[in-house]
Amino acid sequence: MKLPKPRKRGDSYRIELMFNGKRISATRDTEKECEQWAMLKLLELKTNQNNDKENVRQHYPLSALMLKYYDEVGRFLKSSRVAKITIRRFIQAYPVLAETSIHDITPQMLTDWRNSRLKQVSSGTVLRDISLLSSIFSYAKKELFLIEVNPFSLVSKPTQPKSRNRRIGESEIDMIIKAHNYNRGQVPTETQHFIAWVFLFAIETTMRQGEILSIKRSNIYNDYIHLPVTKNGDVRDIPLLDSAKDLLKLIPDNGTDQLINISSTTFQNMFGNRVRKLGLVDFHFHDTRHEAITRLVQKRKIPVEILAKITGHKTIGILINTYYNPTATEISRMLNESN
Structure with a gap:
């Protein structure tokens, strides 16, 4: 049987054989390696060294x-x-x-x-x-x-990266809402306004972007928001600070049960583009969760076990080590305030 010629695919070569009506292929670094593989494979098949059912398989990319x-x-x-x-x-x-x-x-x-x-x-x-x-x-x-x-x-996995400890400063918050042509206390009327509103609401509630976009009006109560579906699969109730209630009052009635009618794709694309234009370094929307959790501990003195109920963390260690990110100066102030 004449060997087929290997075909170049990117930086590698691929060769295909037909045996008993079935296609067998392999990818190697060089033409010679492809040809060597093909000769050995044909010899193996013809001498029945291996069971055909196990070794002659249909090409499945x-x-x-x-x-x-x-x-x-x-x-x-x-x-x-x-x-x-x-x-x-x-x-x-x-x-x-x-x-x-x-x-x-x-x-x-x-x-x-x-x-x-x-x-x-x-x-x-x-x-x-x-x-x-x-x-x-x-x-x-x-x-x-x-x-x-x-x-x-x-296959060995790469080393797990260190937990992020990115905080969001007030000046960065101002930059974000300005980039979306929004002002604090303004009633949102455009998509960019709603994105800025979601950003502010996340900092006041610890909620994830997807959780905020999924809020139903029927799940908003006087003191909390009920989330029937969350990232970890559990239901969760988010208690509302007065600042969060004030933000909710700004959202106009759109005639549907959906609080915010923006798709996740639209949100991420617009928010990401504005952040890149601002030139903010190592900045992600999820950093609002770090900021919100840290503020709850510092300003509201929320105990960690209650904080876990709010954020939905099942492992206290992850909550403390990953999301609560006080600076050394802030810790020093807290220690001195307790004296």
């Missing part, structure tokens, strides 16, 4: 598996938007790996991808990517029965 996973699993997750974006970017950025058959993907290939990714983004982002990709391979193993081993089980 990783990209096809990723899209199938999203369609059947990912789109139903709370993090569906993130999963969709991650899958799309992976297929675009790593076409050779994306078109490699899942039967041929090795831990070494995924390790090379991990190292390449770490040069572009933070270790935290890579960890999230690995979590999604590992779930996709587990889906192929446990639900589709296409593979016997999840290759990510042999």
Whole structure:
């Protein structure tokens, strides 16, 4: 049997064989390595050294598996938007790996991808990517029965990044609301106004962006907001400070039960663009949660066990070490005030 010619795919080469009507492929760094693999594979198949059922498998690109996973699993997750974006970017950025058959993907290939990714983004982002990709391979193993081993089980994960301790200063708050053409106490009438309002409301309540955008008018009570669905799957009631109540009074009745009619995609795109134009360093919307929690402890003297009820944290250590971020000066002031 004449060997097919390897085809160049990005920085690698791919070769395909047909045996008994089934396609088998492999990706290697050079043409010679592809040809060597093909000769050995043909010899292996012809001499029946391995069971055909286990070793002659239909070509199943990783990209096809990723899209199938999203369609059947990912789109139903709370993090569906993130999963969709991650899958799309992976297929675009790593076409050779994306078109490699899942039967041929090795831990070494995924390790090379991990190292390449770490040069572009933070270790935290890579960890999230690995979590999604590992779930996709587990889906192929446990639900589709296409593979016997999840290759990510042999890939080392990067070191967990240190917890963020980014606080938001009053001057930065002023910059954010000004960038959205909003003034404190103003009734929001435009999308940019509502985004600034959500930013201010987050600082007054410790609520996440998605939680605020999901608020129903029917779940707003005199002293609290009821959240039937949260990130960790539990229900939660958010007590309202007077400052938060004043902000709620500014929202006009839009005739629906939805308090804020802005999609998560629109919100993140607009907010992210304004932050980049302002040139704020290492600034994320989620930092409002750090700021809000720290303010509750400092200004309201909220005990940590009550604080956990407000924020929805099940692990006190994560709440204290990750989200409560007083500066050394602030701690000194608190110690002196107690004397």
